[in-house]
Amino acid sequence: MSGIEIAELILLPLGVTALLTLPVLAAIKKQKPGKSMRRAMLTNLCAFGAVLLCAIILPLGGFASADETAEAANAVTNSAAGLGYLAAAISVGVGCIGSGIAVGHAAPAAIGALAEEPKSFAKALIFVALGEGISIFGLLVAIMILGKL
Numbered sequence: 001m002s003g004i005e006i007a008e009l010i011l012l013p014l015g016v017t018a019l020l021t022l023p024v025l026a027a028i029k030k031q032k033p034g035k036s037m038r039r040a041m042l043t044n045l046c047a048f049g050a051v052l053l054c055a056i057i058l059p060l061g062g063f064a065s066a067d068e069t070a071e072a073a074n075a076v077t078n079s080a081a082g083l084g085y086l087a088a089a090i091s092v093g094v095g096c097i098g099s100g101i102a103v104g105h106a107a108p109a110a111i112g113a114l115a116e117e118p119k120s121f122a123k124a125l126i127f128v129a130l131g132e133g134i135s136i137f138g139l140l141v142a143i144m145i146l147g148k149l
Contacts, residue, residue: 095138
């Protein structure tokens with residue numbers, strides 16, 4: 001193995017992982033409450049740019065032969081399997097994002113209602129569970145899409 005192959009296989013993924021953990025470290029550190037989110041977002045954007053730049057400048061190659069890659073590209077291009085996988089991923093992703101938004105709004109309201117009246121636990125639990133059900137429906141749609149491929 002040459003030095004370039006060692007760098008591609010070991011050092012480059014470690015560097016990318018280090019760049020991706022920078023926003024997490026910035027969020028954990030939280031130096032000032034007002035500026036921590038702005039700083040974390042800026043760090044996240046810079047880390048994303050650095051990873052994108054590494055992907056453009058140092059493309060990883062040699063893991064699959066050109067023949068295998070061409071055959072796989074033709075198989076996906078000629079069939080609708082690629083779009084099916086994309087549709088399944090989008091249905092799960094959008095369902096989970098919607099579920100997170102719904103639970104993010106329902107859970108604090110439910111906690112507030114429980115603080116005022118403890119008897120409303122069942123109703124609060126139902127509202128939070130309804131928000132979580134959106135992601136389950138997205139998963140079911142993805143399973144149905146993948147079943148058709």
